[in-house]
Amino acid sequence: GNSVTQMEGPVTLSEEAFLTINCTYTATGYPSLFWYVQYPGEGLQLLLKATKADDKGSNKGFEATYRKETTSFHLEKGSVQVSDSAVYFCALLYNNNDMRFGAGTRLTVKP
Amino acid sequence: EAGVAQSPRYKIIEKRQSVAFWCNPISGHATLYWYQQILGQGPKLLIQFQNNGVVDDSQLPKDRFSAERLKGVDSTLKIQPAKLEDSAVYLCASSLDGGILYSPLHFGNGTRLTVT
Numbered sequence: 001g002n003s004v005t006q007m008e009g010p011v012t013l014s015e016e017a018f019l020t021i022n023c024t025y026t027a028t029g030y031p032s033l034f035w036y037v038q039y040p041g042e043g044l045q046l047l048l049k050a051t052k053a054d055d056k057g058s059n060k061g062f063e064a065t066y067r068k069e070t071t072s073f074h075l076e077k078g079s080v081q082v083s084d085s086a087v088y089f090c091a092l093l094y095n096n097n098d099m100r101f102g103a104g105t106r107l108t109v110k111p
Numbered sequence: 112e113a114g115v116a117q118s119p120r121y122k123i124i125e126k127r128q129s130v131a132f133w134c135n136p137i138s139g140h141a142t143l144y145w146y147q148q149i150l151g152q153g154p155k156l157l158i159q160f161q162n163n164g165v166v167d168d169s170q171l172p173k174d175r176f177s178a179e180r181l182k183g184v185d186s187t188l189k190i191q192p193a194k195l196e197d198s199a200v201y202l203c204a205s206s207l208d209g210g211i212l213y214s215p216l217h218f219g220n221g222t223r224l225t226v227t
Contacts, residue, residue, distance in 0.1 A: 004153075036216075042220065043114065043115065043202070043217075043218035043219050043221065044154070044202070044204075044216075044218040045217075045218065046215040046216065049215075051212065089153055089154075091153070093211055093212060096210035096211060096212050097142075097159060097166065097167065097210055097211055098167075099156065099216070100153075101153030101154045101155070102153050103151060103152050103153050104153055
């Protein structure tokens with residue numbers, strides 16, 4: 001079935017460190033891929049998305065590239081800030097309404 | 112714009128009791144979703160409404176869960192009777208018509224249910 005697997009957390013980094021959160025997917029056909037973020041005390045919100053192979057989604061300094069050959073959509077940021085501390089969810093959209101989420105990765109950035 | 116509103120924020124009940132959650136989506140959003148998020152897992156879709164009609168309820172445990180969206184706006188999710196494994200955060204989300212790809216999900220803060 002359609003699913004995503006993301007790296008387990010928690011991840012703890014120092015401010016200005018490089019971030020990678022791995023996400024791989026299993027799907028039939030051609031899904032769209034998303035990263036959602038949940039800041040403390042808030043609801044999940046869309047961070048970025050990519051709709052086809054080789055697309056790069058980007059927002060707030062975060063990037064992820066849709067890699068069909070490796071079935072991956074890893075989230076990266078070159079220099080994290082304390083304000084990036086949150087839980088990050090990789091998700092796969094199939095048939096325009098069937099959204100499957102990963103288990104989430106908690107990121108803590110220390111000053 | 113006002114976000115998706117959910118209440119209550121927290122609820123503690125004993126097993127076999129019943130409970131109801133309420134959601135008010137963003138104004139104008141035709142599509143409403145209920146997700147269940149068990150600790151350590153990602154959200155899992157329970158039911159999707161398009162206006163006041165059910166689009167997908169294939170993952171809703173219908174022997175104990177029910178949901179309605181009267182008049183195509185507010186929605187209520189009910190559990191009766193609750194089991195221990197129902198302990199989770201129940202998330203409501205809404206989106207404009209047209210599917211998630213073109214109109215992203217907007218989530219509420221959720222209701223955290225603990226069944227003892």
